[in-house]
Amino acid sequence: MTRSPADPGPDETLRWADWDETVLEPGEEPAHDGLPAERADREALLDQRLVHGLLTMLQDSREAREARVRRIVAAIPARADRRRALARPWVALAAAAVILVALALVFGPRSMDRLQVEAMLREVAEHSFPAASAREFLLTVRMVQPDGTERQTGRHVFVCGGHGRFRAELDGEIVGRQTLGSDGETVWRESHTEPPERISAPLRDARRVLGGVLPDGGFFGCGHLEVGRLLERLPGAEQLEYAGTEVLDEGGPELVRLEGEGLFTVGEGGIEHAVVLVDEERELVEQVELRIRAPDGSRCFVFVFREQSPRPVDPAFFARPW
Amino acid sequence: MDSRELFEILVRENQGLVRAFLLSAVRDAAVADDLLQEAFLIAWKNLDRYDRSLPFGPWVRGIAAKLVLTERRRYARSKVYFVDEEAIRHLERGNDDVHALAGDTLDEKLAALRTCMDGLTDYQRTTIRLHYEDGLQCKDIAPRLGLGLESVKKHLQRGRAALMRCIRGRLREQGVGAGEAHFRGAES
Structure with missing residues (x-):
C-alpha cells in the first residue's frame, strides 16, 4: 500500500519522540524528564537537538547577530582586569586551604600529609588570627541521591578564635546534635541528648574527645585559610579557572567565581567539582562548594562552606560550658 | 589593531x-x-x-x-x-x-545543511521552514497544512533526522574521521 505524502510514517522509529522538548508548545511540559534509556534513542534525540540548534541559529538576522556581537564585546572589561582574581596569590592559597579543610573533614588528614596538617595548625594558631575577631563558617552538607537530586543532611557552624580556640555547633544525620570546642587549653564536647553526654580533656587529648565526631581527632581548629605552603600539597588547586562573577545575596558584593573539575582523587572518589567564590575587595574567600565522592565511589556529597560576618572574640564563648 | x-x-x-x-x-x-x-x-x-x-x-x-x-x-x-x-x-x-564540514566560514560550512534541505519531502521541508523561518508553533502549522498536530511534529522530527543523515553523508564524503565515529552509533 502506498503511503500518502502527508503521512509522516510509522511511529516505531520515533520511540524518543515523547522526550523531544523542541516540538513542545510554550508552557507545555515534556511527557518524560531526562533522556530515554536506550542508547540509540538517546542519540537520535540528541541529534534532533543538534539540528534544532543549527536551524534556530541559521534564522539569526544580520542585525540580531551584530547586536549580539556588540553586546558581547561591550561586556568585555579592560584587559588589565583579566583574571585579576587568579593573579592574586592569596586567592589560590585561600581556596586551596579551604578545599583542604573539606578534604580532611571527609577523608581525614591521612588523605594528605598529617604532619603537614598539624604543623599548619600550629602555625595558624600562632600567627594568622587577629586577636580582636573570630571567624565564623557555616557548613551545609547535601547528599546526592541516585536520581541526581540533593538532600540536606547536615548544617554545622564553626567559629574559629585563633590560638587554638574554636567552637562548633553540629547538627547532622551522622554526628547528631552536639556542641564542641576549645579555649586553647581544654577541649570539650557536649551532646544535645537527654541526659547530655559531656566530656572534656586537656588539648593534647583532643583526639580522644573529638574522635568519632570529626575525622582523626577533629583538627578543625580552623584558620587553614591563610596557609600558603599547603597549596603545593594539594594537586589541582591551581587548576581553578576564572568562571565569571555572581552575587550571592541581593545587594551583596559581586564575587569572582573560580571553578575546577577533578581537583583531587582518592581511590574512586575525590573532589569532582569545586566552586570558589571570592570577594576581591575584602580579599576573602566567601564561599566554597565542593562535590565530593567517597573513596569507594559509593556516596557523593556536596559541601558548602560559607564565611559569616566576623564576630568579636569572647573567651567565655570558647570555654567549657559546664 | x-x-x-x-x-x-x-x-x-x-x-x-x-x-x-x-x-x-x-x-x-x-x-x-x-x-x-x-x-x-x-x-x-x-x-x-x-x-x-x-x-x-x-x-x-x-x-x-x-x-x-x-x-x-x-x-x-x-x-x-x-x-x-x-x-x-x-x-x-x-x-x-x-x-x-568543508568551508572557511560558518556560512560555507552550513551550505551543506541548506543543500540537504532539498532532499527532504515537501511536508518535511515546509514544516521546518514554517517552524524555524516563520517562527510558527506546531499547532499553528497544523491547520495551514491541513494536518493533525502530531503529524506536524513527526514531519518536523523526521525532517531533522533526514538532515542529520545528510550531514553525516557529507562528512563521510570528506573523510572526516571524527564525524564517522560519532555518527556510527546513532545510525545503528
Whole structure:
C-alpha cells in the first residue's frame, strides 16, 4: 500500500519522540524528564537537538547577530582586569586551604600529609588570627541521591578564635546534635541528648574527645585559610579557572567565581567539582562548594562552606560550658 | 589593531556555532544568549590559557559546555531543562563535526545543511521552514497544512533526522574521521 505524502510514517522509529522538548508548545511540559534509556534513542534525540540548534541559529538576522556581537564585546572589561582574581596569590592559597579543610573533614588528614596538617595548625594558631575577631563558617552538607537530586543532611557552624580556640555547633544525620570546642587549653564536647553526654580533656587529648565526631581527632581548629605552603600539597588547586562573577545575596558584593573539575582523587572518589567564590575587595574567600565522592565511589556529597560576618572574640564563648 | 579588536573578530567568526551548541543544550533561547555572552567573557579573561595551535571556536564551546553543566547543577531541582553531561558530550562531538564540514566560514560550512534541505519531502521541508523561518508553533502549522498536530511534529522530527543523515553523508564524503565515529552509533 502506498503511503500518502502527508503521512509522516510509522511511529516505531520515533520511540524518543515523547522526550523531544523542541516540538513542545510554550508552557507545555515534556511527557518524560531526562533522556530515554536506550542508547540509540538517546542519540537520535540528541541529534534532533543538534539540528534544532543549527536551524534556530541559521534564522539569526544580520542585525540580531551584530547586536549580539556588540553586546558581547561591550561586556568585555579592560584587559588589565583579566583574571585579576587568579593573579592574586592569596586567592589560590585561600581556596586551596579551604578545599583542604573539606578534604580532611571527609577523608581525614591521612588523605594528605598529617604532619603537614598539624604543623599548619600550629602555625595558624600562632600567627594568622587577629586577636580582636573570630571567624565564623557555616557548613551545609547535601547528599546526592541516585536520581541526581540533593538532600540536606547536615548544617554545622564553626567559629574559629585563633590560638587554638574554636567552637562548633553540629547538627547532622551522622554526628547528631552536639556542641564542641576549645579555649586553647581544654577541649570539650557536649551532646544535645537527654541526659547530655559531656566530656572534656586537656588539648593534647583532643583526639580522644573529638574522635568519632570529626575525622582523626577533629583538627578543625580552623584558620587553614591563610596557609600558603599547603597549596603545593594539594594537586589541582591551581587548576581553578576564572568562571565569571555572581552575587550571592541581593545587594551583596559581586564575587569572582573560580571553578575546577577533578581537583583531587582518592581511590574512586575525590573532589569532582569545586566552586570558589571570592570577594576581591575584602580579599576573602566567601564561599566554597565542593562535590565530593567517597573513596569507594559509593556516596557523593556536596559541601558548602560559607564565611559569616566576623564576630568579636569572647573567651567565655570558647570555654567549657559546664 | 589592538587585542580587543582582534577578539571582536573572533567573536564574530565563532559566536554562531557556539550559539548553535547552546541552543541545542538549553531549552530557553534567552538563557542560551546569556550563556553565550558569559562564555566569551570567560574566554577573554582566560585568553592567556588558550592554546593558539587549536581552533578558537571549539575552545569557547568547551567553556560554554562547562557553563551549561554548572547551570544545570545549580538548578537541578528546579527543572530548568539543561541537558546532562552525557548529552553535552554528544552535542559537543556533533558541534565539532559541523565545525569540520568543508568551508572557511560558518556560512560555507552550513551550505551543506541548506543543500540537504532539498532532499527532504515537501511536508518535511515546509514544516521546518514554517517552524524555524516563520517562527510558527506546531499547532499553528497544523491547520495551514491541513494536518493533525502530531503529524506536524513527526514531519518536523523526521525532517531533522533526514538532515542529520545528510550531514553525516557529507562528512563521510570528506573523510572526516571524527564525524564517522560519532555518527556510527546513532545510525545503528
